[in-house]
Amino acid sequence: MEFKDTKGIFQQIADSICDKIISGEFPVGSKIPSVREQASAVGVNQNTIMRTYMELQRENIINNQRGIGFFVTESAPQQIIKMRKEEFFNVHLPEFMRQVKLLNLSKEELKPLLDQLNENHEDK
Amino acid sequence: MEFKDTKGIFQQIADSICDKIISGEFPVGSKIPSVREQASAVGVNQNTIMRTYMELQRENIINNQRGIGFFVTESAPQQIIKMRKEEFFNVHLPEFMRQVKLLNLSKEELKPLLDQLNENHEDK
Amino acid sequence: MEFKDTKGIFQQIADSICDKIISGEFPVGSKIPSVREQASAVGVNQNTIMRTYMELQRENIINNQRGIGFFVTESAPQQIIKMRKEEFFNVHLPEFMRQVKLLNLSKEELKPLLDQLNENHEDK
Amino acid sequence: MEFKDTKGIFQQIADSICDKIISGEFPVGSKIPSVREQASAVGVNQNTIMRTYMELQRENIINNQRGIGFFVTESAPQQIIKMRKEEFFNVHLPEFMRQVKLLNLSKEELKPLLDQLNENHEDK
């Protein structure tokens, strides 16, 4: 049996920032909130935010212009989407299907999800 | 912003035992593996298993006959399914749909899931 | 801080036998129930009863006539009462008074106890 | 026959903390000693204290502010007193009266207790 490691708070914050990048809320090249702003916004210690930003910088998702702030890199959205899709198909989807099977859920019960899929399809 | 606390190993083991209860591998009234057996089976310390079992006992999913072992209670499967469904519809499904939307996934990409749903439907 | 050790099951059974000796239910010289009887009566393993009896024998409260059974000794009641009074005044009474003080209980609330005391007095 | 389970050290520590809460030594809202402090203070392992605190938290007697410490809840004193009174009248008092009867104790012998009661009465 393998155990999943903890998803630290800093990771969860990083995820939410990535969400905003791929949803367009933080466009390529834009400045993301400062450490202080972010810290008070999510009610967390500045150290934790700093660690989040450092991590994102290491992954080339943001970069730092000293004294000014952190900015979304050119390649950020592609990178994030690639990582997310991998994670989705390797982890979330299988786990979701396991639950669906275990609870023996019907199409009826998952109607909202099916509707969602139809909308996505239309976008293309 | 709310943060999910770490899912400790003991919790993950509890979940896997619950899985086995609702899948019928551990029927109502049956004895589940002893603390020591379970510990060596999953490669974990006895204390960790003990904590798992105590937790499940507090939730009336298993009970204890001193010197003999832990047994699956009558009400265990219903309770677990109830809890799981709540968690599914309140947490997992919304999160799953959020991902599906964010990654703009098509029906095509989720074909395995749709097949799964069709099978479940037929069982009924 | 000092911690009280466990009162084992065998001890609790011994106590209940002593109760019956000083209350007259098991008079001096009488035969107490056999290990097997006692075991099935209190729903406990025979080993546990055996240990109880051995303990009581060591304290000269009962003695053993091989092949016949265990009998209440001449000195048993005095011994027990002496031990009990010591324990009562050194342990139970102080603890009881502590609770009474902590919960700030009134005479009214302890009326049953006071009545009990009056009855005892009359007996003398 | 029912057997009382061992009162573990962690339980005894919990009781002593409850004592301090209802006696006013740990007022509502105040921080109780940290796990490490308490552990070294009572000469016990940290895990044992941790278990004590977790138990008290489950009963809503204390709550936790991450990284800061455990604090006495608003409702703690009422809860504790309620529980204690129940236990007193259902368990301790009957047992005490049983002892008093069995040992045929007189008012004279329980004078300290009666004095205690008079003091409590005056407080009201």
Next chain:
DNA sequence: GTGGTCTAGACCACA
């Protein structure tokens, strides 16, 4: 510094 989890190993009471 705080809580929180885990390991390794011991010892106990009970069946």
Next chain:
DNA sequence: GTGGTCTAGACCACG
């Protein structure tokens, strides 16, 4: 053999 408690010591995330 079973559960159950405790110790000693380590490591983590968070403030």
